[in-house]
Amino acid sequence: MEQRHRNLLEVKRLEISSDLRFRDIRRHLLDNRILNGTDLDDIENEETRGDQVKVLLDILPNRGPNAFAVFRDALKHRYPHLARILNDDGQEEEAKQNEQAVKEFQSLSIAPESSVSTAIFLDASGANTEQVRPPSPWKEEAHCDPRIGHEDIAAFLRNQRGRITDTDRRLLQQAMTLVIEKSNWVREHAQITVYGELMTAVFCSGKKTNKYVVRLDSSQGIPIAEVAKRGSTVTSRITAQGGFDWCQDSERTVNCYPYMQHRDISNFIYEYQDSLPNIDRRLLQEARSLVINESQWVREDMQLTVYGTLVHVVFYSGDRRNKFVVHLNKEDRPTYVVEERGWRLKLRDGFKTCWGWVKDAACKAAGGLARFAIGWL
Numbered sequence: 451m452e453q454r455h456r457n458l459l460e461v462k463r464l465e466i467s468s469d470l471r472f473r474d475i476r477r478h479l480l481d482n483r484i485l486n487g488t489d490l491d492d493i494e495n496e497e498t499r500g501d502q503v504k505v506l507l508d509i510l511p512n513r514g515p516n517a518f519a520v521f522r523d524a525l526k527h528r529y530p531h532l533a534r535i536l537n538d539d540g541q542e543e544e545a546k547q548n549e550q551a552v553k554e555f556q557s558l559s560i561a562p563e564s565s566v567s568t569a570i571f572l573d574a575s576g577a578n579t580e581q582v583r584p585p586s587p588w589k590e591e592a593h594c595d596p597r598i599g600h601e602d603i604a605a606f607l608r609n610q611r612g613r614i615t616d617t618d619r620r621l622l623q624q625a626m627t628l629v630i631e632k633s634n635w636v637r638e639h640a641q642i643t644v645y646g647e648l649m650t651a652v653f654c655s656g657k658k659t660n661k662y663v664v665r666l667d668s669s670q671g672i673p674i675a676e677v678a679k680r681g682s683t684v685t686s687r688i689t690a691q692g693g694f695d696w697c698q699d700s701e702r703t704v705n706c707y708p709y710m711q712h713r714d715i716s717n718f719i720y721e722y723q724d725s726l727p728n729i730d731r732r733l734l735q736e737a738r739s740l741v742i743n744e745s746q747w748v749r750e751d752m753q754l755t756v757y758g759t760l761v762h763v764v765f766y767s768g769d770r771r772n773k774f775v776v777h778l779n780k781e782d783r784p785t786y787v788v789e790e791r792g793w794r795l796k797l798r799d800g801f802k803t804c805w806g807w808v809k810d811a812a813c814k815a816a817g818g819l820a821r822f823a824i825g826w827l
Contacts, residue, residue, distance in 0.1 A: 730758035
């Protein structure tokens with residue numbers, strides 16, 4: 451980074467750390483390789499928003515000649531006022547831009563508020579300043595054939611990661627969890643509408659008879675999913691699950707022939723140990739525990755998909771008939787779901803469920819007999 455850019459970051463350090471939220475620009479910096487997993491851990495270990503930004507500003511000068519330009523580009527979407535004070539020509543250029551903005555504003559005839567994209571105010575020193583309005587909302591619809599799958603939402607996240615906010619990402623993660631939980635026949639005729647901060651995403655398939663809405667709970671600030679319509683019956687309920695996200699352009703695949711073993715995941719962790727943040731490492735450890743606890747005949751035909759903050763990896767063996775997904779819930783804790791079972795796994799899990807019912811019934815019957823015997827005596 452050039453010395454003039456270092457000086458500018460130092461001069462504007464207080465202003466940047468006061469206004470900026472690191473999570474809003476995190477994805478842009480990761481995608482452009484300005485930050486790595488270790489940097490991410492160092493920044494997010496700080497408790498306050500301001501301290502996180504201060505650590506970021508300490509890291510940026512050592513991240514090469516493009517770091518300043520990438521950082522400024524990351525600010526343009528949600529923090530245009532910060533991007534403006536970091537222009538290459540410093541304060542002189544900023545003053546020229548403000549002067550030009552005043553002239554343009556004064557030349558305008560009176561117009562409705564919606565037709566003006568900028569407004570001019572006087573700051574405490576009496577100088578003119580320009581405030582840019584936030585970007586306009588946008589909407590996109592995705593048709594999913596033959597049914598809505600988590601892969602469709604995953605592709606949307608990859609393609610739109612430069613436009614969505616961190617809140618939008620969490621909402622899409624909630625939608626992915628919703629999709630995983632639903633049966634194939636439900637998702638063949640479904641519509642999922644995700645309402646974000648600036649985006650509205652609609653995923654649809656078939657006749658759209660089963661309609662769901664994913665939004666942010668205004669009271670708790672967490673993503674929730676509601677059933678807007680199921681067939682002809684209108685119901686409403688809240689689901690409390692989380693999701694996953696990644697920043698890779700494509701998934702990594704690991705062939706675990708002849709069957710999946712815990713050392714396959716251990717080798718992956720070792721290979722990428724320098725670039726894995728702690729949260730992704732915990733996800734892979736959860737996946738390893740899942741493999742250890744499963745029978746060999748299950749792991750001979752198994753697919754295990756891990757969705758993390760930086761990693762999207764698929765471990766597989768055989769014909770992949772037993773499919774598992776490991777991801778983060780809304781509390782950023784690792785969890786997993788069984789997405790698809792082969793006939794043997796269905797039989798085993800069904801037997802376990804029935805056996806659980808039998809044991810519960812036997813315990814209740816034994817308790818009733820004991821109470822009856824005590825009462826009779």
